[in-house]
Amino acid sequence: MFRIVKSEMLCENISQIVVEAPRIAHTCEPGQFVIVRADETAERIPLTISDYDREAGTVTITIQIIGLSSMKIAKFQTGDFLADVTGPLGQPSEFVNEDIEEVRKRNYLFVGGGLGTAPVYPQVKWCKEHGVPFDVVIGTKSKSTLIMEKEFTEVGGEHYFLTTDDGSYKHKGMVTSVMEELIAEGRHYDVCVAIGPMIMMKFAAKTALAAGIHTIVSMNPIMVDGTGMCGACRLMVGGEVKFACVDGPEFDASLVDFDGAMKRMSLYKTEEGRAYLAAKEGDTHKGNCGNCD
Amino acid sequence: MAIDMMKKVPVREQDPKVRATNFEEVCLGYDVKEAQDEASRCLNCKNPKCVEGCPVSIDIPGFIQEVKNARFEKAAEIISRSSALPAVCGRVCPQESQCEGKCIRGIKGESVSIGKLERFVADWARESGIKPKVDAPKKNKKVAVIGSGPSGLTCAGDLAKMGYDVTVFEALHKAGGVLVYGIPEFRLPKDKVVEPEVDNVRALGVKIETDVVIGKSTTIDALLEEEGFDAVYVGSGAGLPKFMGIPGEQALGVYSANEFLTRNNLMKAYRDDYDTPIARGKKVVVVGGGNVAMDAARTALRLGGEVHVVYRRSEQELPARVEEVHHAKEEGIIFDLLQNPVEILENEDGWVRGIRVIKMELGEPDESGRRRPVEIPGSEYEIECDTVIMSLGTSPNPLIPSTTKGLDTNRRKCIVADEATGSTSKAGVYAGGDAVTGAATVILAMGAGRAAAKGIDEYLSGKSE
Numbered sequence: 236m237f238r239i240v241k242s243e244m245l246c247e248n249i250s251q252i253v254v255e256a257p258r259i260a261h262t263c264e265p266g267q268f269v270i271v272r273a274d275e276t277a278e279r280i281p282l283t284i285s286d287y288d289r290e291a292g293t294v295t296i297t298i299q300i301i302g303l304s305s306m307k308i309a310k311f312q313t314g315d316f317l318a319d320v321t322g323p324l325g326q327p328s329e330f331v332n333e334d335i336e337e338v339r340k341r342n343y344l345f346v347g348g349g350l351g352t353a354p355v356y357p358q359v360k361w362c363k364e365h366g367v368p369f370d371v372v373i374g375t376k377s378k379s380t381l382i383m384e385k386e387f388t389e390v391g392g393e394h395y396f397l398t399t400d401d402g403s404y405k406h407k408g409m410v411t412s413v414m415e416e417l418i419a420e421g422r423h424y425d426v427c428v429a430i431g432p433m434i435m436m437k438f439a440a441k442t443a444l445a446a447g448i449h450t451i452v453s454m455n456p457i458m459v460d461g462t463g464m465c466g467a468c469r470l471m472v473g474g475e476v477k478f479a480c481v482d483g484p485e486f487d488a489s490l491v492d493f494d495g496a497m498k499r500m501s502l503y504k505t506e507e508g509r510a511y512l513a514a515k516e517g518d519t520h521k522g523n524c525g526n527c528d
Numbered sequence: 529m530a531i532d533m534m535k536k537v538p539v540r541e542q543d544p545k546v547r548a549t550n551f552e553e554v555c556l557g558y559d560v561k562e563a564q565d566e567a568s569r570c571l572n573c574k575n576p577k578c579v580e581g582c583p584v585s586i587d588i589p590g591f592i593q594e595v596k597n598a599r600f601e602k603a604a605e606i607i608s609r610s611s612a613l614p615a616v617c618g619r620v621c622p623q624e625s626q627c628e629g630k631c632i633r634g635i636k637g638e639s640v641s642i643g644k645l646e647r648f649v650a651d652w653a654r655e656s657g658i659k660p661k662v663d664a665p666k667k668n669k670k671v672a673v674i675g676s677g678p679s680g681l682t683c684a685g686d687l688a689k690m691g692y693d694v695t696v697f698e699a700l701h702k703a704g705g706v707l708v709y710g711i712p713e714f715r716l717p718k719d720k721v722v723e724p725e726v727d728n729v730r731a732l733g734v735k736i737e738t739d740v741v742i743g744k745s746t747t748i749d750a751l752l753e754e755e756g757f758d759a760v761y762v763g764s765g766a767g768l769p770k771f772m773g774i775p776g777e778q779a780l781g782v783y784s785a786n787e788f789l790t791r792n793n794l795m796k797a798y799r800d801d802y803d804t805p806i807a808r809g810k811k812v813v814v815v816g817g818g819n820v821a822m823d824a825a826r827t828a829l830r831l832g833g834e835v836h837v838v839y840r841r842s843e844q845e846l847p848a849r850v851e852e853v854h855h856a857k858e859e860g861i862i863f864d865l866l867q868n869p870v871e872i873l874e875n876e877d878g879w880v881r882g883i884r885v886i887k888m889e890l891g892e893p894d895e896s897g898r899r900r901p902v903e904i905p906g907s908e909y910e911i912e913c914d915t916v917i918m919s920l921g922t923s924p925n926p927l928i929p930s931t932t933k934g935l936d937t938n939r940r941k942c943i944v945a946d947e948a949t950g951s952t953s954k955a956g957v958y959a960g961g962d963a964v965t966g967a968a969t970v971i972l973a974m975g976a977g978r979a980a981a982k983g984i985d986e987y988l989s990g991k992s993e
């Protein structure tokens with residue numbers, strides 16, 4: 236059992252939970268995720284580590300409510316216990332294990348869309364702590380869906396660019412329009428890391444790749460065990476079958492088959508949809524994760 | 529009624545039509561009278577061949593004589609000297625090619641039902657609340673066991689009996705390995721059989737820490753250097769499922785048998801009170817012919833599908849246990865033998881709509897001694913289906929070797945370990961079970977766990993305090 240030391244709603248449908256998991260907090264790195272099973276009858280679902288505190292032995296997860304399992308987890312309160320938190324799983328972000336001197340010579344462009352804001356955070360924080368130059372672009376639907384502004388302002392300062400689809404706050408437009416502007420201003424980037432809904436990653440990658448930037452995206456296929464045992468998370472990357480839970484979840488965007496991956500993700504939509512409706516009447520299924528567009 | 533000495537006392541089973549719609553255990557096992565009758569068929573050979581056929585050398589005639597004389601506790605004690613998981617082995621061991629295959633009774637008539645008797649004794653012991661005992665003094669040495677499958681549990685149990693302080697680290701949320709995630713409920717009940725066997729290991733003082741992925745949450749090197757473990761046993765199982773690499777394998781509705789079975793067994797997708805979903809295919813094709821394929825097929829059948837097993841060789845070469853093939857047929861699984869998939873067909877939404885197969889014939893024997901299947905040109909045709917389950921075996925998970933300094937693997941990427949002691953290329957690290965042999969059997973995994981427990985004991989006894 237894993238005790239929740241803090242649980243709060245960041246916006247209407249995104250919850251953030253800080254949970255005691257000393258082994259994970261001790262070894263995790265940016266880019267890795269955990270598998271959470273809320274209670275005895277729950278699914279195992281993958282969630283990116285969006286912050287960690289090695290000393291306190293805690294990790295932070297940020298959950299967007301899109302269905303039954305995410306809703307179950309989001310409902311947990313401070314002091315409650317999650318049945319299982321396993322990890323850290325997957326490979327750390329590329330830069331973590333590279334020669335830091337080399338990494339410092341590069342300029343990074345981080346792009347986070349919607350819930351993808353949360354997984355980008357530990358990477359940006361890591362770069363800040365290690366003196367790696369970067370810009371970070373965060374996009375969200377509207378002011379009311381914006382999350383982690385304070386944290387990003389702290390680590391990003393003037394390198395933090397915010398945009399809303401409806402223009403209700405800061406810049407108006409998609410992340411790609413900000414990326415284009417930054418590139419047009421003559422800013423040079425060596426690496427772009429884009430995390431968010433599949434459709435956003437597909438277009439952000441297109442923009443970055445067109446500018447000749449090495450681009451990394453974080454894939455989120457359906458997973459079960461997260462240890463390589465089941466193959467549910469398989470993806471075609473560069474014409475080869477990869478298991479996102481052991482080989483990823485971050486991959487070179489130029490090698491990713493976005494359309495194929497989006498198709499696979501629709502697998503359980505209907506059955507789960509029913510389970511969800513049975514669990515709660517009403518309409519919290521916003522569909523703004525991009526998965527069911 | 530006098531018993532026919534030439535024939536096995538028949539074991540009661542759920543009716544095939546009924547059981548095809550539920551997940552209750554198929555085989556109901558012997559009652560006391562049936563067990564004693566069957567035990568009386570044992571010739572109590574001076575030179576028992578059955579024991580030679582048993583990978584862990586259970587004193588088979590010894591325990592059977594005790595059953596005959598209704599001394600069931602004694603029978604359980606005899607089995608427990610050699611096997612830590614008798615209720616499991618009595619159900620899933622391929623007895624026909626091991627103990628029962630060698631039984632002298634079996635020369636003229638049918639062999640003694642050793643497996644069913646083992647199961648009877650183990651079930652009797654559990655229902656009577658008999659627990660294994662630890663009598664050895666504490667040794668003040670710590671051993672870590674990675675993986676809680678049959679291999680890890682056996683090694684852990686044996687070491688605990690010798691007085692070691694043992695912690696098992698398990699990646700999943702539940703202990704048992706394939707026993708909980710792979711083998712279905714209708715063959716091996718989880719709450720009734722597996723859980724109590726795991727509890728027996730706990731009762732010996734073994735700690736089981738779930739949700740710990742060695743190589744990620746921590747490493748073998750850290751266990752040895754930072755957490756104060758004196759030795760490590762790696763029983764991490766067979767690893768990653770294989771796919772065929774044919775077009776269409778990414779289509780929706782294509783699963784590995786591991787995923788399909790894990791959803792159903794570990795995550796209990798077949799039960800309404802569990803959240804994990806599973807696709808209930810209407811027409812399901814299972815590709816492969818092993819135990820895993822049979823389990824996937826029989827699971828899909830119980831979820832309401834018409835199920836075809838597509839296998840590239842003939843019935844004779846089916847690697848699955850005879851009993852499982854027999855059960856599968858009784859339940860209505862259709863075997864499409866001597867055919868091999870060449871492509872999975874998708875509809876416009878990306879869902880499976882069929883599978884294209886080519887017919888095969890048997891040619892010359894290959895290196896395994898089985899006749900090699902050869903394609904018959906121009907024989908391709910389509911089988912309509914909405915679900916495909918690939919059951920083609922596994923390849924080793926590189927996680928542990930790649931995160932442990934000095935741990936050698938072989939050409940097939942399995943961990944290299946000495947058969948007699950389990951020792952690996954790294955001092956203090958032992959390994960066994962499927963992680964070493966590739967996918968094999970429960971009893972071989974247990975045997976390896978037992979051998980390694982001895983190897984570890986010798987190693988640590990030689991090492992000063």
Ligand SMILES: Cc1cc2nc3c(=O)[nH]c(=O)nc-3n(C[C@H](O)[C@H](O)[C@H](O)COP(=O)(O)OP(=O)(O)OC[C@H]3O[C@@H](n4cnc5c(N)ncnc54)[C@H](O)[C@@H]3O)c2cc1C
Pocket residue numbers: 268278279280281282283284297298299300301302303304305306350353354454455456457458484500503504507508511526805
């Ligand atoms: C490596 C990785 C990291 C992730 N990180 C985060 C994160 O930090 N925060 C967050 O909110 N979400 C994250 N996700 C997605 C999250 O796991 C899904 O949103 C969640 O499983 C949905 O479950 P549900 O029952 O609420 O939704 P439903 O849509 O009802 O789920 C239906 C079924 O599909 C699966 N599923 C649906 N969408 C996804 C998806 N996008 N990814 C994986 N499985 C899916 C579920 O496991 C379930 O079986 C991540 C996914 C992956 C693979």
Ligand SMILES: Cc1cc2nc3c(=O)[nH]c(=O)nc-3n(C[C@H](O)[C@H](O)[C@H](O)COP(=O)(O)OP(=O)(O)OC[C@H]3O[C@@H](n4cnc5c(N)ncnc54)[C@H](O)[C@@H]3O)c2cc1C
Pocket residue numbers: 620621622674675676677678679680697698699700704705706707710711712740741742743763764765766789819820823849925927928960961962963967968969970971973
């Ligand atoms: C569907 C199916 C049906 C089968 N039917 C039969 C049968 O009828 N009869 C028979 O004799 N055999 C059968 N087998 C084979 C048998 O189950 C295996 O040979 C046996 O379970 C191997 O035992 P093991 O302990 O080596 O590994 P496993 O049982 O695979 O256990 C390994 C455990 O280690 C854990 N693990 C892996 N990596 C790590 C890590 N890095 N850190 C922590 N934990 C880790 C895994 O999660 C798992 O729980 C079947 C197998 C399958 C899949």
Ligand code: FES
Pocket residue numbers: 457458459460461462463464465466467468469478479480481
């Ligand atoms: S989630 Fe099962 S192999 Fe990746």
